[in-house]
Amino acid sequence: MMKLVGRTGLYLALIASSIAMLVPFYWMLTTSFKLEGDVFAYPPEWIPQPATILHYVEVWTSLPFARFLFNSLFVAAMVTLSNVFFCTLAGYAFGKLKFPGRDKIFFLLLLTLMVPFQVNLIPLYKLMDLFKWLDTYWALIVPSATSVFGIYLMRQYILSIPDEILDSARVDGCSEFGIFWRVVAPLSLPGVATLAIFTFMGSWTAFLWPMIVTGSMNMRTLPVGIALLQEYHTTNWTQIMAGSTIAALPMIIVFLFMQRQFIEGLTAGAVKR
């Protein structure tokens, strides 16, 4: 009996809190279908009446949204791939290999996490200028091609791989890279999934750097493009919500599909133990 009450209570709490998480998204969605004057109607409109898809049309036609989507996708994919490669490799090296200076170098890398990105804006911009990378994909991809946080993450994960497996592979005559490729990499796939999702997310939602470093319409990414919907002293809430919905969808789809691997990844490594 107690158990039933307990379980009902549990479900109630879960449902209530999940609703609290979803309501703002519901609001984003419904606002994108409202008329501008109804956005702040009081009492708030739960269901847009009247509803219109005009804003989606406006947003899609007044801005090259398809291009923004492509740019965001391309950049995020490249950044994710390169991060997966570099961070797993380096994570393995810092975690399992012994070499002089290993801990000192790792510590120096970690230090960079404590400096806010904004302070490097000007020097980085100048660097992009120097390399002639302004307003190109290079500027969007290369500075983010690796992340210290990613290295940290992969190192954590790889640390849990038993040394014996690696040693025996080594003794069997496997090359260092071979060990990485054939032993470590497959075992770290779950961690890689986690890294991939976080990296993709970070790149997809990045705003400040892409805004500063790109300017022409066909180089902008989604967040920067959406910012264009803002006008002097007025926010087109409906249009911005429409744009934001379009921008949020891919991430949601990616997560829904990769969710199983992602969560499996976090748990599989653990269960194995």
Place this chain on the structure above:
Amino acid sequence: MKKLLVLLGVGLVVALVACAAPATPVPPTATPPTEVTTITFWDYYGLAATPFTPEMIAAFEKENPSIKVKYESLDWDAMFEKLSVALTTGTPPDVATVDMTWVPTWASLGGFTDLGPLSGGKVNGAPFNEAFTAGALEAMTYEGKVVTLIEDFDVYCLYYRSDLFEEKGLEVPTTWDELVEVGQELAEDTDGDGAPDKYLYGYWPDAFRWSQFLYENGGSILNPENTEAIFNSPEGVEATQFFVDMVNEYHIAFDIGEEEAIPGIKDGRIAMFSDGPYMMGVIKDGAPELEGKWKVAPHPYSKQPGSYLGGTGLVIPVRAANKEAAWKFIEFAMRLENAIGVYKYSGAAPGLKAALESPEVSVRDPYFGDQVTLPVFLEATETARHFPYVRQWNEMYDIIGEGVTAALLEEKTVQQALDDAVAEINALLAE
């Protein structure tokens, strides 16, 4: 550890050397006709400017086959961010639109090219003092050098719901007292909480709006030498007191909050506000259903008419690479038909005098009840004052806004809020 120190040392040297690059102006090169120069043009009119701006660019390129224009359209915020960064490097855009209130800080740091030598003092054949009004020319000049050409000007007048005024038999207010009377007649309490919430005067407690009241009461932000803040004078205190009393005492006004102008206009919370010509375009786009219900008039004042004067200017950053080509483009943009185009696509008032006097902009506007609106703003420019041209303006703007907000929210008395702001600004100016 030692290695780290060496690294740091090298890095420091490299950094300081790299950034000590002097601001040498690029000498104009004589480009042979077959070589194509590409100039970069950034503007912040944003989406409102299409398709006008791309068409203008195409026309320019056609007339000048050796110049190509790379066009980047930004919004106002992004322009501010990006230009701040771009001006510090070696490749800023060749031409950019700037808000006139950004000019003090950037011009004082030498960020803009002196257009005098580049232009020979003329634009499209007309000397500057014929092409622009005296007020505009003064705003375009910093320490004797013309650093920008005004593309559109911004000055504040009263926007009011003419239909409501007619309904209630109200006259357009010309003094502050009349404003209070009219405001109280208009304001309504629709949610029964005792405080009026509809048909109010909407404003923002920022330097733009507050300064209008300051100037109208005979006050001033800085002394004539620009060395000291003096807006805590009796005139300033009186003006600020009235400004906050509109909300707290008379209940005829409210603080709109960011980005709520259009929703507030549409749902009737705002029946009066003070803004510039640009707003005409915004309100037409955002509230088409209120056509015919709005009019503009000079803003009511206590002692003398007054307003801030601003607008959009075209500049050539001092480190731009192609100044001659950039100037050609600016001249093209300042041609009569393009200057008039500014009014047509954005509702903003063109900076060029000839455009202002053109019959094409003195048209009856059906949205504003067939009123000829631009001359109202034009008249206001004669008594409008631009913000002080000092390097610290950007920071001063924030300090003033904080002071006025503190007074409005009654966190401080008006005198205290102004005194504190003045003290802070004086410290700033003394640096």
Place this chain on the structure above:
Amino acid sequence: MEISTGRRIGLAIRKYYMAYLFILGPVVLTMVFLFIPMISSFAFSLTEWSGIQPPKFIGLANYQRLIFHDRKFIKSFINTTIFVILGQGSGPVFGLLSALALNQRVRFRAAFRTAYFLPVMTSLVVVATIWKMLYNENGLVNFLLKMVGLPTTRWLMNPSTALLSIIVTSVWQGFGFETVIFLAALQAIPKELYEAAMIDGANAWNRFRHVTLPSLRPVIVMIYIIGIIGTYQVFDQIYVMTGGGPLNNSQSIVGYLYDNFHYMKFGYASAVAYILFAILALFSYLQMRFLGREE
């Protein structure tokens, strides 16, 4: 296993050289795109630099000014610290609670998990914009509060509530991250430990105290370290929702840094960053000393 000395040395050399090769990419990238800008901006922090004019060396004057004379900087530091305390005080707690709930045998676990994680996957700018709408005077938050008779206000425009409102939004957005991490960690706790505890007669609370919490300790520590270092650098949501106002009551350290860019005081802004860096470095050091090796 016997291997010859020569082969052992050969293996050792190969091992080092390959290791350096493995870290070459990240190290070079970090050097070029992080270290060099960091050193450069640190150098600027010792100067007065408007960006357009050449920098002027002034030693530690910026730092002195910030720490001893800058009211706004101190305020932003206090605001940020409040943000960290409240945010890190509640976020991980919600994360743990929701993870514990999901760890029970519940159906539709994946659906609940997705609900919690959805905000984490959404850009902070989008989240902040949506909440800006919700916090509006006529927005959903006030509507719901009125329904239950609670007081309402203009959340983002009231100097007393602006910071708190932003913190609520941040926690809403971020705790799903902790949910997922805790859930994975909970599922890694060997069932035998719980079984043993139950045999010993421990009730649910004691099981939690003596089995769950100790097992989660390394994860909790990691979450707090990352959380504190990250939250001290909070910027995006404040920038979008209030710009630091009203009256600088919601301004963060990085927000103040950014303001100084607008004032064309790049040297000063850099000094702000390095004071923050010093604070975070000190924090990491203390944490390492007292909590053992940073794992």
